[in-house]
Amino acid sequence: MLTPFQESGQLYNFSNIRYAQPPVGKLRFAAPVPPQGRNPNVQNGNSTPICPVAWPTWELISAGFVASFIEGNATSFNYTEAEQELQLYLAANGNSSYTPTPRETEDCLFLDVIVPKAVFDGAHGARRRRQNGGASVLVWIYGGGYVGGDKSSSNPSGLIKSSQANGDPGLIFVAMNYRLGALGWLSGPTFQSAGGVSNAGLYDQRLALEWVQKYIHLFGGDPSKVTVMGESAGGGSIEHQMTAYGGQRPVPFSRAVLQSPGFLPTTSQFVQENTTNLFLKYLNVSSIEEARNASSLAVMTANYNLITNAQYASYAVGPVVDGTFAPNLPGIAFLNGAYTKNLTVMAGHNTNEAPAFTPPFIGTDAELAGYLRTAFPTIATPVVDHIVHTLYPLSSYPAPIDRTMALINELLFQCNTDYVARAYGNRTYNYQFEVFPALHGYDVPYSFYNGQATNVSADMVAPVARAMQSYLVNFAMTGDPNGPGLPYFPVQGNNATEMGLNAILLSATAGATPDVMVQRDPTVGARCAWLQKALYS
Template structure:
């Protein structure tokens, strides 16, 4: 176990003019024309880019491309925080620093409408994934003009952003390669949605909210009408869900990510650093799901086509109602929370670790209370208070940022003055990061996640 201590703040040439916005102003500014990205470059890197361009060289600084979270229905490229602290961390050892890119992508119905009706009308399922891919391809083509190295690109995201990163790793079943070399999915979140029935039902509900019956009619409406209908639909989502997100479409997502990873249909040459929280599920767990019947109903509400034997296996074998100490839960609500945690978040990290032969850098963010999303202020730590006192967050935030930026720059999170960070290895261990850093068994390496990986519920 290693205790964290503070260190002097590194000097930096990085400057950022950052405009803050309230949530209400963000909602008011929601618009369909949103596909923009930010490129934030340390002065030293940008100045050096001029000579590199003259020499027609692409070699430059490491690049991180941030994909924000928000349930695939909210957020924007600056909603996660100010990246200046992360960039300063990359300069702590005297390095020139990293280039930070943050993208927008379409959200809700505009980004994730899917299913047969949409496709028959010439629409494209998973438009949000294509937006992200386009941004990553843009980085490959142009980042050298800003002093970045297209051969040193890490795509990084949290929650829906992390789930998006996983889908980019498995894009097209690895038939087209990927426009990045490294990945950091943090709490990768997505619901396994293989069912065209669910996709079609979502589309028909959206059309009814628009008071139209076809995609062609919907295209004639104003963007304001579409945005309003989307807000109504997302607002009526089942507890803990957001209606929209990545789905199996047979093209960009030929199968569920777990299935593709298990089948070897993913970008195998990508280096991966992956994380999950100590307690991912509480915020997404319906408080009234406590009995077997209620859990069965929840499963079928998420995927009505789940075969009866699979539902029975999930309820009776994977998550049995036993509260005698034989299970990793001690009450009905803890049982439901584990189901939500594993199906939406933590098993997704298991799929990645296993696919890469445990040659990944895995960590758990365990600062109390360890809830989903509580790591984001530490990733983007700039001296602001969070759920810890200032004396406690500073060393934790700086340690996390050092691990992240070391990996972004070198493919290895280890560095001078940091607690050791080995690869996961065949014993499936990970670093647990809190006010101390210790090595622990990865709790996602279990028979439940192994079952979910096989997609036997489809």
């Protein structure tokens, strides 16, 4: 019999369930392995392990630029001054030795299962549910640039409450940790030849999803009704799961919600090799075997140095083309039909994804070309010229920074939803989150709304958040976001229809004409179609 580690109202919280062996020793840099045996000790939830995290220092400048963008002063942001202030800050605060937080540990591959009391009690009552029946399941993959985040960062109680609005017992929520930074995303020829597994973080996610398929019936869930949802790196991870192994293996979910799926398309072995060598340098070793035998503190410190010193707009690591799990970029896989076909998909992007990731120092054509050559070292000059002068000509934008943001918006985020929609015959449910300032990540508090104030006034956010949650849980439970009292959410269709999630919902939910919400996705067009070919890689 399962014992809930925590009970909160009408929810059971089964915290910190191990789904993999500790990824240390021989398992460091390797694919995860299911746990062996059984731990008789029931955890009480007081300790919540997370994988080692680190954040690049350029985010300190980025925060200032984002503030200027929100105030309408992006064009006057002084990057030189911000860089000088950063260097002064680092000189004053950056010399102390790295110390991980008490929660950070390599032994971090745990997941949480949060179950409505009615669902769990029903599954273990006199009329026990069969394994192929039960509640719908929503599995959350957090974002954080593949270097940060953890399973406990979002409270699902609002989502679960929304799933119970029509008298249903509700859905089950699952969230897993996966390895971050160098511990989850090292790659390249030297790494793989020494037994390292590229994209280990993706393998972590896949094992967790397989755990759900195998065991969720014990909590009252239906393994045939699993929806995986992720934002940013989480959404990008899901695209890699959908295209894993060239689509030749079944995926352990039937529906997917992609929120601002993001990643830097990386095929270059040169980039992968250099990143691994830089990590080894920070660790002060010369081989992967030595790195595998180093102490956890030493490895975590090297990871910290690798990430904090990453170039502007880079997180140093992330998903790569590895020839196995990721035989190609997701965009190419979707273009060539190398993905899992039997999925129902909902995908969304925000209006202003780019500001937090836009280098404020790029202004001229030459500077933009330099950025492209840094991000994609093998890019050909004609490709650079086409991007700079044809796809994103400076003359088409009010200011140079607007041109750079347009490129970042589409290349790293918005076009990823377009690739998915076209792959699934435009039968996906696409939306755009538009509540000002509609920055990257600003939709997450709406998805996990529990009555709290967020980035806008509470009286404005509540109707939008509740409608968004209703769309999400309806989709997770039925494969269709539509339901009673909601403006109609159409499939994308050949005319690139999307739902606009914005303040209009205030009037729409009060009885205004529902179709005021429906609009054409402005990101669909020739630029995304060209970028999908990845001619820059």
